[in-house]
Amino acid sequence: MKDFVLLALALSFFLSCGVTYGRYVKVSNCKNISESCLYQYHAGIELGKGEKVSISAKVEISCESVGTFNNELSIRSCMQVRDSVITKTSEDSNNDPVPVEKLDKWFCFAQSTSSGKVLGVFYGKGEEEWVVNFKKSITSAFQANYEETAVTNETDSQSKHTSHY
Numbered sequence: 001m002k003d004f005v006l007l008a009l010a011l012s013f014f015l016s017c018g019v020t021y022g023r024y025v026k027v028s029n030c031k032n033i034s035e036s037c038l039y040q041y042h043a044g045i046e047l048g049k050g051e052k053v054s055i056s057a058k059v060e061i062s063c064e065s066v067g068t069f070n071n072e073l074s075i076r077s078c079m080q081v082r083d084s085v086i087t088k089t090s091e092d093s094n095n096d097p098v099p100v101e102k103l104d105k106w107f108c109f110a111q112s113t114s115s116g117k118v119l120g121v122f123y124g125k126g127e128e129e130w131v132v133n134f135k136k137s138i139t140s141a142f143q144a145n146y147e148e149t150a151v152t153n154e155t156d157s158q159s160k161h162t163s164h165y
Contacts, residue, residue: 023069024076024110024120030063037061041081041138050091055100057084059138069110069119076122078108079138102128107135111142118143 039061044054064076081104085097108122118139123132 024067024074024122025069026065026067026076028066030065030075032063035062041141043137052089053086054089055084055086055134056097057100057103058082064108066113067110069112072119073113074110074119075113076108076110078106079135080104080106081135081138102131103134105131107132109139109142111139116143 037060039059040056041059042054042056044052046052058081060080060082061077062079064078066073066075068074069076084100084103086100087097088095105124105127107127109118110120110122111118121132121136121139123135
């Protein structure tokens with residue numbers, strides 16, 4: 001009976017998580033599992049006629065484990081987004097920053113140790129699509145190749161676009 005309860009708990013956890021296609025297998029813990037890095041993330045868009053929208057947030061990222069994702073050696077990192085605000089400005093008005101809700105849940109990603117490419121993302125099952133897409137945009141900054149170029153072509157669920165890092 002005890003084994004059945006443990007299996008049910010593990011299955012319920014697995015079913016409550018969203019993940020891109022693939023499988024992550026933990027091999028070991030990170031060397032400095034208690035260390036984390038704090039970043040300031042900022043993104044902006046110009047909509048036309050002088051209207052601009054920008055969002056900023058503090059992002060804390062920590063290494064969770066070392067493993068493989070679809071048989072490729074990778075590091076699984078987790079992020080916590082805090083203090084996110086959105087600001088909308090136009091030629092005739094400047095609005096105060098407005099807090100953005102729903103970004104504080106955990107979000108993890110597996111990143112290749114050889115190429116730096118983000119191989120997969122992991123998030124709670126009930127996470128809204130716009131929240132997942134925003135957090136994916138943060139992870140994309142970690143896979144940009146700064147040695148060759150600071151401009152890259154990216155695709156999201158709505159369009160293809162050029163990003164400048």
